[in-house]
Amino acid sequence: MSAAHTWRLVGPWYRWPRPGHPDDGRVAPPAIQKFAGADFITRFLAEPQRSLQYDEQIDVVQSHDLVPARGLSGKLATLFALDARGQPLAKGSPETAYRARLAPGALRKLFQSTHDRHYLVCCELHCDEPGFPRVARQRVCQAGFVLRRRRSVLPPGLDAAAVEAQAAPVRHAEADWLDLCTLQATAEDAMLTAAQRDAAARRLDDLAAQAGLPDGASLLASRRADLARQRQGFVDWQRAQGVRTEIDGWFPLGHGSSVRRGEWRLLDAVAQAADITSGEQTYPLHALVPDPRLPTHDAAGRCFWYGVVPTQDLQHDVQGQPHLDDLHTYELRCFVRAHHDCPGRRGLQPDCHGPLTWSRATEAFRLAPHFDVQGSANRPVTIKMPDLRDLAAQAAARPRGRLSPVRFVQPQHLSPKELGGEAVCSFSIPLITIIALFLLNLFLPVVVFLFQVWFLLAFRFCIPPQIKIAMDVDAALAVTPPGVDFEADLEVQAQGLADSAEALRKLFLEGGDDSPQTLVDRIHEDTGNDDEIHLDDLDNNALASIGQNFADAKALAPAADGGLQPPEVGEVLLEEPHVDPVWSPRRSA
Structure with missing residues (x-):
């Protein structure tokens, strides 16, 4: 074999529809595999196909x-x-x-490395001949990939409003399908009570009966198929309207590894397949060479390559816009360069200018923002607030300043009247933490009320103290949504229970029939504070928020120590199922 144009750079065999079958491999694009944990490279080298599944609701x-x-x-x-x-x-x-x-x-959405998610692009090199044999790795001079930006261009006469109107039914179907998936997840959630699971299951079966289907599983399958048809119909509509996709390549401005500026340039069909020496930024692909003592290794007998997908960098254009952001759509294309017949240039990479072979583009994707709620949940952080009694004891036992390691040096001391000279103040980390949490709790209701963003309270989850109140109080609180300012005449009804905000307040102050102890009494008992507490002046929003905390706590499973087990955070990690090849790899002649 002497002509590199007969090469095929395709995705890994275990991601083909029929694993390892040549007919499927010839048109397979490189695969972007998902991992978690800092040791993902080590685990990938040991077992390449052992990556994480993409969640169709999260990723x-x-x-x-x-x-x-x-x-x-x-x-x-x-x-x-x-x-x-x-x-x-x-x-x-x-x-x-x-x-x-x-x-x-x-x-597709790719999360950041700060979200504990990492991605590798993987591909194989084959000869486009009967049997689809692999190419000898020694014949490859250079391997890498490029990251390109995709832009949709509307034809004249078609505006964004028309596209939005066409996409609205698709989004509606996606939201309907997610509602059904959430209902099914509730019916199967072991953290919930049997009554809650049964109620969700009955609701799912009722919806299935209304649609003329036997059960909830059939309804989900039907809605999934309908959604796939609507998505394909939207794609066909764009094609019929003449919506086209333009591809941009990133070109650094300057030379050397310290270059941080660049620009996106439009690539026509010729430029997209042109030689990479034109100046477009490239990323390296690394050869995966399996241990020859492991004949069953996923890369055994194959010319296998992989590279780390960049999800963030420090590059920007001349206007200061970042190279990578969460607003644009990207794709990857891999390439390999064959050794030229002439002698190579010693010590240079690449050492020759042999012919180039490009892969197909990977699936399109966007990057998650750094503060993505679902991504940030993958890295739980626990901050233990200091015990005030311990702080008081330690402060009394140590000289002043010994426990204040954080030093602030102010060239000009700020005072309400005038600027003073240099001042040096030292603070203790527990003091900074306490004040920061105090300010968060102080300004959270102000911001929520000022901008009317009550839904933000759903991102705060508090496990309340185990306060024993009448069961009717607990039942009333369980149906109270967070942050709702209830009027006294607005009734909250659920499962036959009807209570106004005034009745709810009365239960807090006077207790119920089953327990004469009020919330005020329990606060006095637990804290030892006999100061008068005016719960009648407490805003209804605070009562509703407390009620949501009680409702959330009711759904938690008991822990081994008798307390409450916090809910799981982040994404549940599921690995791709292991597959075996249906066609043994063949070596190149």
């Missing part, structure tokens, strides 16, 4: 769908609801109130 770019907020009235409706444009609905507005639902799309 995708998500949007939101607006639906009418039925069953809500007055202040409750305007608190959470949006108008038809997705903006907060003004109080007293006659417009129909809408609420937002999450709609997971089909576009």
Whole structure:
């Protein structure tokens, strides 16, 4: 074999529809594999196909769908609801109130390394001949990949509003499907009570019966198939309208490893397959050479390559816009260069200018922002607040300043009246932590109320103390959504229970029929503080938030020490199932 144009750079055999079958491999694009943990390279080298599964609800770019907020009235409706444009609905507005639902799309999302997610692009090199034999690794002069940006260009006469109108039904179907998946997950969640699971299962079966299907599993399968058809229909519509995709390549400005500036340039069809010596930024592919003593290794008998997918860097253009962000869509293309027939240049990489072979583009993807809620949850952080009694004892036992290691040097001392000279102040880390938490708790309700973003309270989860109150208090709190400012005449009804905010407040102050002890009494008992507590002045939003905490705590499983077991955070890690090749690899002649 002497002509490199007969080479095929394709995805790894275990990601082909029929693992290892040549007919499937010839058109397979390189695969982007997902991993967790800092030792992902070591684990990949040992068993390449052992990567994590992509979750079809989490590892995708998500949007939101607006639906009418039925069953809500007055202040409750305007608190959470949006108008038809997705903006907060003004109080007293006659417009129909809408609420937002999450709609997971089909576009892949890659998380950041700070989210404990890492990605490798993997490919194999074969000869495009009968049997699809591998290429000898020694014949490859250079291997790498490029990261390119995709942009959709609308034809004349087609505006963004028309595209949005065409995409709206797809998002609605995505949100409906997610609602069903959430209902099924609730029915199978072992952390919930049997009554909660049974209620979710009955609701799922009722929806299936309304659709004329035997059970919830059939309903989910039907909705999934409908969603796939709608997504394909949207793609076909774009193609029929003449929507095209343009590809940009990143070209660094300058030379050397310290270059941080560059620019995106449009690549035409010729430039996309041109020689990489044109100046486009490349990333290396590394050869995976398995231990010859392991004949069953996934890369045994194959010309296997992999590279680390960049999800962040420090490069930017001349306007200061970052090279990589969460707003644009990207793709990867791998390449290999064959050794030229002439002698190579010693000590240079590449050592010759042999012909280039490109792979197909990988699946398109976007990058998650650094503060992505789902990504950040993959790295739980526990901060143990200091015990004030211990701090008091330690402060009394040590000279002043001995426990203050954080030093602030102020060239000009700031005072309310005038600037003074240099000042040096030392602080203890527990003091800084306590003040920071105090400010968070102080300003959280201010920000939530000022900007009417009550839904942000859902991102705060507190396990309340084990306060024993009447069961009717617990039942009333369990149906109280977070952050709702209930009017006294607004009834909260669920499963036959009807209580107004005034009745709820009365239970806090006077107790119930089953227990004469009030919340005020329990606070006095637990804290030893006999100061008068005016719960009647407590805002209803605080009562509702406390109620949500009690409801969340009720759903928690008991821990071994008799307390409450916190819920799981982050994504559940599931590995791709192991597959065996249906066709043994053949060596190149």
